[in-house]
Each structure stands twice: as structure tokens, then as C-alpha cells.
Amino acid sequence: MTIELEKASLPGHHADHLRLNDATNTACRLKSNTTHIFAVIPLNDCGTDIEEDDINLRFKNAITTFDNVADVITRKHLLEVDFYCQYPKRGNVTQVFTAHRPKIEVWDKGFGTFTYQFEFYPNDQYLTAIDPSTYPLVYVLGSRIFMQIEATSSINNTVLFVESCRATPYDNQNYQQTYSIIENGCNVDQTVEIHSTSHQRQFQFSMEAFKFIGSHDQ
CATH class of the missing domain: 2.60.40.4100 (Zona pellucida, ZP-C domain)
Incomplete structure (x- = not known):
């Protein structure tokens, strides 16, 4: 799944101090250009969680701020952006x-x-x-x-x-x-x-x- 955030919506935050749920995998680091912060996130990596109900599969992750990538806990107020992709379990495939x-x-x-x-x-x-x-x-x-x-x-x-x-x-x-x-x-x-x-x-x-x-x- 892909996420893009406008830098203007995150004043005071830099991509180097933003992380996904799993910050230990270097392939899961966020990237940025002059206007956006973005990432392409595997559905089965980078700390992505899977939830399901009778109808949908939901893949959830979050972007949070950090000072040290090795930190496990914090007592500071964090920016947290939750996001998910949802797929129906059932789909129609048609052929003419x-x-x-x-x-x-x-x-x-x-x-x-x-x-x-x-x-x-x-x-x-x-x-x-x-x-x-x-x-x-x-x-x-x-x-x-x-x-x-x-x-x-x-x-x-x-x-x-x-x-x-x-x-x-x-x-x-x-x-x-x-x-x-x-x-x-x-x-x-x-x-x-x-x-x-x-x-x-x-x-x-x-x-x-x-x-x-x-x-x-x-």
C-alpha cells in the first residue's frame, strides 16, 4: 500500500524523524521530496497489522515521530497518523x-x-x-x-x-x-x-x- 502526506500538513516534522510501526527494517523508512512525505509499504512487513471481519481484510499501520530509532517507549506527545487499506474478501471476476x-x-x-x-x-x-x-x-x-x-x-x-x-x-x-x-x-x-x-x-x-x-x- 502507498501513503503520501503533504509536508505542509505536518509543520515542524521531518521525514528523518518519522517512522512506521517497525523501524528496525531499513526498507521501511519513509522518503520525501520537496512537497511530500511518502512510502510504499508491503502488506506483510513494516509492522503492518492485519484485521478481518466477515466482509473485509484490513491492513493497518501508523506513522509516528521519534528521537531515537532504538527507543521502545516515550513519555513525550507524539504525532501519530493511522492509516489502513481495506480489501473485500469477495470479488467479482467477469469475462465477456x-x-x-x-x-x-x-x-x-x-x-x-x-x-x-x-x-x-x-x-x-x-x-x-x-x-x-x-x-x-x-x-x-x-x-x-x-x-x-x-x-x-x-x-x-x-x-x-x-x-x-x-x-x-x-x-x-x-x-x-x-x-x-x-x-x-x-x-x-x-x-x-x-x-x-x-x-x-x-x-x-x-x-x-x-x-x-x-x-x-x-
């Missing part, structure tokens, strides 16, 4: 399909919050993602589509759980007509296959290409 019999066209890559990434692969080896410059991809109805969702995080032991996956005939996740592929972590579409992954932040699955019935050209 436009199908014309007998093919499915994929128009663009899909991204969601908290650095979720959705990629397509040519087979169940999941070695190299299909280059987006080759989009739109062409699939024959009934052929197998290999997909991967990955959550990128610097926090150890992060686990990605795909609660639901639905398809809509238009690029609108709130569209009334949907087709459920996965619900409550369980396969709904009978052609879905879950593939083993190298770590818990990946979810790899495949299914047979389909088309919405009716006037929807998807």
Missing part, C-alpha cells in the same frame, strides 16, 4: 463471451478487485495463458474451454474460493437472465471439471462451450 454458431468469441480479459485475474489456456496443462492479442478466440460448440482465476497477493496463506460463477448473454453481471455454472462452491453445469493447481490462490476449471437459446447472439 460473444458466440456465433458454431463458435464462441472472447473479446477481452477480465479483472476484478483485489488483483483477481481471469485467463484462458489452450489445454489442461495450464502452462502458458493464451495471448490476448489473439482474441477473439474461436470455440466449436461442445468443445472444452480451459480457464484460470488467480488471486495475486503478498500475504502468505491466502486461499481463493470461487463461490459462484454465472454466465449472462450480455456484458452485465446484474442482467436478469443468468446461467449458473458454479454455486456455493459446487458445480452446477454438468460439464464443469475442476483441475488441480500449484497453489491455493489459483482456481483452474474447464467446461464445454455453449450458446444461449433465443434471440441472444451469445
Whole structure:
């Protein structure tokens, strides 16, 4: 996470006498220019604390003043600036399909919050993602589509759980007509296959290409 403070908002304070929660790591020192004091802070270092509730993960740290970096306590009045970054535990990853019999066209890559990434692969080896410059991809109805969702995080032991996956005939996740592929972590579409992954932040699955019935050209 990144924090920037205007020097004008901290009169009388210099970056050399400001510290994060963990002042022992030299990589966690604050930097400054003529107008701002700033830092790029890892989510799992520099004394960052992690809190969570049913909905969010919250990463908290603080900037305080000090006279000696080795001091553990003080009896002086300190400047303290608390800050945090908050991420929802759940996020939506969307991907657009436009199908014309007998093919499915994929128009663009899909991204969601908290650095979720959705990629397509040519087979169940999941070695190299299909280059987006080759989009739109062409699939024959009934052929197998290999997909991967990955959550990128610097926090150890992060686990990605795909609660639901639905398809809509238009690029609108709130569209009334949907087709459920996965619900409550369980396969709904009978052609879905879950593939083993190298770590818990990946979810790899495949299914047979389909088309919405009716006037929807998807």
C-alpha cells in the first residue's frame, strides 16, 4: 500500500524523524521530496497489522515521530497518523463471451478487485495463458474451454474460493437472465471439471462451450 502526506500538513516534522510501526527494517523508512512525505509499504512487513471481519481484510499501520530509532517507549506527545487499506474478501471476476454458431468469441480479459485475474489456456496443462492479442478466440460448440482465476497477493496463506460463477448473454453481471455454472462452491453445469493447481490462490476449471437459446447472439 502507498501513503503520501503533504509536508505542509505536518509543520515542524521531518521525514528523518518519522517512522512506521517497525523501524528496525531499513526498507521501511519513509522518503520525501520537496512537497511530500511518502512510502510504499508491503502488506506483510513494516509492522503492518492485519484485521478481518466477515466482509473485509484490513491492513493497518501508523506513522509516528521519534528521537531515537532504538527507543521502545516515550513519555513525550507524539504525532501519530493511522492509516489502513481495506480489501473485500469477495470479488467479482467477469469475462465477456460473444458466440456465433458454431463458435464462441472472447473479446477481452477480465479483472476484478483485489488483483483477481481471469485467463484462458489452450489445454489442461495450464502452462502458458493464451495471448490476448489473439482474441477473439474461436470455440466449436461442445468443445472444452480451459480457464484460470488467480488471486495475486503478498500475504502468505491466502486461499481463493470461487463461490459462484454465472454466465449472462450480455456484458452485465446484474442482467436478469443468468446461467449458473458454479454455486456455493459446487458445480452446477454438468460439464464443469475442476483441475488441480500449484497453489491455493489459483482456481483452474474447464467446461464445454455453449450458446444461449433465443434471440441472444451469445
